[in-house]
Amino acid sequence: MKKRTILVVDDEYDIRNMLKNYLEMNNYDVLTAKNSKEAFEIILSGKIDLVLLDIMMPGMDGIEFCKMVREKINCPIIFLSAKNLEEDIIKALSIGGDDYITKPFSLKELLARIESHIRREERIRTTENLTIRSGNIVLDVLSKEVFCKGNRLDLTRKEYEVLEFLMMNKNIVFSRERIFDNVWGFDSNSNLEAVTEVIKNIRKKIKEYDHQYSYIQTVYGLGYKWEVRNED
Template identity: 60%
Template sequence: MEKKILVIDDNKDICTTIKGYLKNYNYIVDTVQEYKEALNMLNKEFDLIMLDIMMPGMDGIELCKIIRDKVNCPIIFISAKILEEDKIEALSVGGDDYITKPFSFKELKARIESHLRREERLKNKKFYMLSSGNVVIDVLSNEIFCNGEKLKLTKKEYRLIKFLAMNKKIVFSKEKIFNNVWGVNSESYLETVTECIKNIRKKLKILDEANSYITTVYGRGYKWEVKNEK
């Protein structure tokens, strides 16, 4: 089955070039140049979205926050921004990958195929499992197990573990975690993140004393880390 891709970039030439290249590999590609067009396209189903960051009216970061609540497909950021904090911000709002401009079309195709293969694997129940250390996350049933025992978690605790574990070893500030797990429009307080992490650590410690999983990086935030795990 042909895969459908949406490219969102205010540079028409880039949109046209990407579309022309991917059509050679039997992808169906739609392109839009501004955020209102992009939002109108969300009534369609796409297998993958490519999103530029620097766009007029609403940048790609803000747009991703809206899109991520409406779609489950992979989102690949394409941007001329090369700083680490830009990449971390893009991942923290729901992006699945980040490619800097200028990029190789061969690399772009490889990244797209990698994400699409992963999505295909997830259609099989057994591939809905994300494991790290002694923790297993069942993203299909929204359940998390530690050493074979199901953790009793709140929705926010589940989402926080999943977010950090899917981006392991990347440090996220409390603000980034809050925006991703609670949402930018949440009426909760930032300190809720600290309390939530404290509760998660207690629940994991009971079942696995050897690993802390959520590591505090003083002055910067938190990251998911397991001893001797690559």
């Protein structure tokens, strides 16, 4: 797997140097810039996978810089700032930032956030413009929309996520536990009955438009699977 490149933009040398050393120890290539001008030149000259961006810099601050570079790059931008007021965080995220970490910060937490954003970008690239078709169902991964015979299904977030999970793994039987873990997460406070309820709702919404096929099959004693069966 190729190394990812991170750009660190901060006017304090000690912070730039600390982050560069730490991230290189964790298998990242790191470029640094002490101001927006240097950072912009680096962005124009090569591929950057993620930007760590200080807000309070001389000249153009991090907020204005983020606005400008969003026209050039789509990679995650994580703000690093001593400002911790809610309005500062909201402003930073609303103009194109993907995350916001206040100084002083834990290097381990920062690394975890970086890796989370890198993984998310990889998933987006993998599924970008991906459309899944099965029977009369069309699922658009990018827009998170599902259509049945041309009719958009009005799904809740969890209904969509369960449907996407099953469609992406068609003909594979999953227990309620596996579905729950993949959609709600191991640390969720929900319960397994939520899986049963969501699947019941998905079936009902599909049935409004499609009486030709059944899609989510119950495998008694084992769980559920996505398999298109003609009901005629």
